[in-house]
């Protein structure tokens with residue numbers, strides 16, 4: 580896998596010419612993709628390809644509007660170096676701001692937009708994070724996020740996991756990584772060994788479209804699951820990419836077939852430069868109404884939105900049936916012994 584920086588390098592690799600209207604977008608937000616992910620694009624029709632749309636810029640990124648680069652107020656909720664805490668028992672560690680590709684819908688665009696230096700977590704920052712957890716034993720779960728945490732070497736990942744699990748009150752380590760999707764060869768045997776020997780580790784990945792489930796991506800997930808590592812998936816609802824109910828039904832079905840649990844379906848966050856991907860919450864609810872009667876609960880993710888200004892995650896439930904009607908049927912047909920009534 581080779582990382583290609585800039586539209587010209589990517590266009591050369593794909594054998595296409597760069598549309599002039601994308602040059603201005605690249606000045607505002609850098610463009611990066613890797614040869615593996617680009618190889619999944621349908622070259623007969625790249626402009627409409629769901630993989631293209633996730634990694635290649637769009638002129639609408641420049642339609643400025645009243646949005647922030649940090650709509651979830653992560654910077655305000657930073658409690659130790661690189662550590663964000665919004666919830667009572669969980670925290671998020673930004674282990675690096677490096678990524679092997681730059682997803683156009685990324686809600687941490689602030690970390691990589693033009694001019695931001697690339698930085699990994701330093702030893703003194705890791706020590707400060709562990710001190711924070713020792714002082715706050717009510718925090719039971721850490722999400723290691725980024726950037727792409729697997730841009731760090733296996734040795735560095737091991738060191739971070741060992742440091743975090745040396746804090747007895749930290750029970751769960753969730754590693755959030757898009758590598759199975761965008762860089763499946765990164766899930767090598769050594770890494771799987773490191774992750775499978777970490778106590779309480781869950782792997783959270785990020786497939787958005789069934790086309791991303793290539794043989795290599797499936798093999799990466801299978802090697803994690805076969806090593807006993809629970810794998811969950813979060814999907815972002817993206818206009819023009821995956822906002823067709825049939826597309827998401829297929830994605831969720833194919834994920835559980837390889838024992839990856841669809842965990843969340845998120846509405847896209849209101850980050851500057853991402854608005855063109857927004858579907859509106861009503862569209863997400865329609866998709867839920869379509870999928871719920873067709874899919875088992877194993878395959879159904881929770882649809883959620885992140886409230887602005889760090890208000891937290893809210894799940895949106897959608898009943899696909901008439902609750903009162905079924906309550907009446909239940910109450911008429913099911914007879915409990917009197918003592919239980």
Ligand code: SF4
Nearest residue numbers: 678681682685726757
């Ligand atoms: S890999 Fe994750 S952090 Fe990196 S650009 Fe994509 S969504 Fe953003």
